[in-house]
Amino acid sequence: MATQTAESSSTAGGLYLTFALADEEYGLEILKVREIISLCEITSVPKTPDYIKGVINLRGKIIPVVDLRMKFQMPAVQSTNETCIIVVSIGPLETGIMVDRVSEVMEIDSPDIEITPQFGNSVNTNFILGMGKVGEKVTILLDIAKVLSNSDSVVMQSLTQTDK
Numbered sequence: 001m002a003t004q005t006a007e008s009s010s011t012a013g014g015l016y017l018t019f020a021l022a023d024e025e026y027g028l029e030i031l032k033v034r035e036i037i038s039l040c041e042i043t044s045v046p047k048t049p050d051y052i053k054g055v056i057n058l059r060g061k062i063i064p065v066v067d068l069r070m071k072f073q074m075p076a077v078q079s080t081n082e083t084c085i086i087v088v089s090i091g092p093l094e095t096g097i098m099v100d101r102v103s104e105v106m107e108i109d110s111p112d113i114e115i116t117p118q119f120g121n122s123v124n125t126n127f128i129l130g131m132g133k134v135g136e137k138v139t140i141l142l143d144i145a146k147v148l149s150n151s152d153s154v155v156m157q158s159l160t161q162t163d164k
Helices: 002-008 151-158
Strands: 014-021 024-029 033-038 052-058 061-067 084-090 093-099 102-110 128-134 137-142
Touching: 014 033, 014 052, 014 093, 024 102, 052 093, 084 102, 102 128
Parallel strands: 024 137, 061 093
Antiparallel strands: 014 024, 014 102, 033 084, 052 061, 084 093, 128 137
């Protein structure tokens, strides 16, 4: 079933917002992106997973923020002036994802999207839509809803309850 999803996703080319984490390039479907904001003050929330940095007040709306580096178990680094938050829509929930830098909006045609390679049974790759090839560069295309699992969504939904 996962292979079928990857194959059907690989036929859907389109526009992707690309961004960097460490030395790797990632992409999100542009239709999931609401806006990009510079890094601002994030209010910590106790008893949340380490990768949930906290919440921000975005024009009166409480938005949870996930540090994608920590979610992907990458080493932490100091924020720079390029560090930013991409606000994405996952169903009714808006969430911010903190990334090292935003690169560009890129059109990737379906023939240039390869199925995610298998790394064995112990490595979960179902959050990857595919591998976008642009020139010599490979961009890892993410399914942001699967990156932020159901348990993450429950925690983040509870963080936004003060908004109501």
